[in-house]
Amino acid sequence: MAAVDDLQFEEFGNVTTTPAENPDATTINIEGPDESPMHQPGPPRGSGGEEDDELLGNEDSDKTELLAGQKKSSPFWTFEYYQTFFDVDTYQVFDRIKGSLLPIPGKNFVRLYIRSNPDLYGPFWICATLVFAIAISGNLSNFLIHLGERTYHYVPEFRKVSIAATIIYAYAWLVPLALWGFLVWRNSKVMNIVSYSFLEIVCVYGYSLFVYIPTAVLWIIPQKAVRWILVMIALGISGSVLAMTFWPAVREDNRRVALATIVAIVLLHTLLSVGCLFSFMCFGVCLSWTWHLLQESSGRADGMAPPSGICKVSH
């Protein structure tokens, strides 16, 4: 009877149902015209191994999406809770990195690659690699610029690492926090179809920073024009990944608010990349100059005048 079928149809907790049987009930958070095939109504599939794995994997995430929109089943003080954030395989991490390097218009990074399995592995280690890449290549480029000068004494510039680490990790965590708060606030006013969890936003930001790693390595080339071109390309790629990810989340809103949000996201990203580039080129000199300013103002006259010309880069 139809009534009994309806009852059975809705018992998610007890009966194991495949997504093919209840296609419409599973999609709450993210909708779109290009849904993956398993969510469309059709005959139940007894297909090959890969699709079965995908079905099973998404079945779990679909079930938990219904519960709270989140995947956490353990309390937050247990180790297992944090293990759910590292539940990725090698090929998945590579796929996500590839997705951040090749932004395809119309394809949403979150929907395509993350699929309600956000991980913290990528953001954390991409930021760590970026910190060391910037510090090391900054050191190398300084060395190459002054190569051949008799009076230059090479210093490893260890302080760069801690300052770079602070800036990059702060960006990778605080900006997603602010953006998530903003989106939640707008969501309460205007009903958006697409909404992202905090971890998904952290994930997008983390993976979008990957393109800066080869950029930082290539910054060793001491030509100013080359460096600016590299920054533009990197900014273009990662900025478009971010813009294409967040446009579906704000387009239901007031036109001006939506545009302002996207512009703010891209602007902050620009600030980070240009700031990194400038600090990279002028760091050692600016730091020592600031240090001496502080010393002189505190009364200890060391007799060191600030160097003439802040940035010394060959053109």
Added chain:
Amino acid sequence: MAKAVESSGELGTTSPRPLMRDLKAVGKKFMHVLYPRKSNTLLRDWDLWGPLILCVTLALMLQRSSVDSEQDGGPQFAEVFVIIWFGAVTITVNSKLLGGNISFFQSLCVLGYCILPLTVAMLVCRLVLLAEQGPINFMVRLFVVIVMFAWSIVASTAFLADSQPPNRKALAIYPVFLFYFVISWMILTFTPQ
């Protein structure tokens, strides 16, 4: 793990000095690192004395000689120490979060012992730096550091790879690579004042 230097055994007899036994265990693990092959000696009888000795040696050799150099110089003793231990702890937590079935101290033990090739590289670099500076000097140091870096990676992979789930091995090994790369960089860029 640590035993008293002298202990009285049963019935009033003094047992042979356990300090020698501990030192022999540490030396045996050094040999395992220098000739890495798949064995779980390092994992089975882990200890942290070897990593401590190596870390202190490396930090002592890497610290800059003047305390307040006017330009930003190399790391201080405490900085090297913190980097090594903080890095090892981070890698261990990472591999456990990825689902590895290795215990916390076993992983610290392996990572610490596999710094041995890089400590040897540091010793060689300091000796080479006594000679005249120049591009050849730098090339020799670069070659030594690269070889020892590869040795460290191979040794730690031989011990750690089996404890990871098979589809996440690369994810667990990459932080180890980054860790030893940073240490190698510190060794390579060391310049005496």
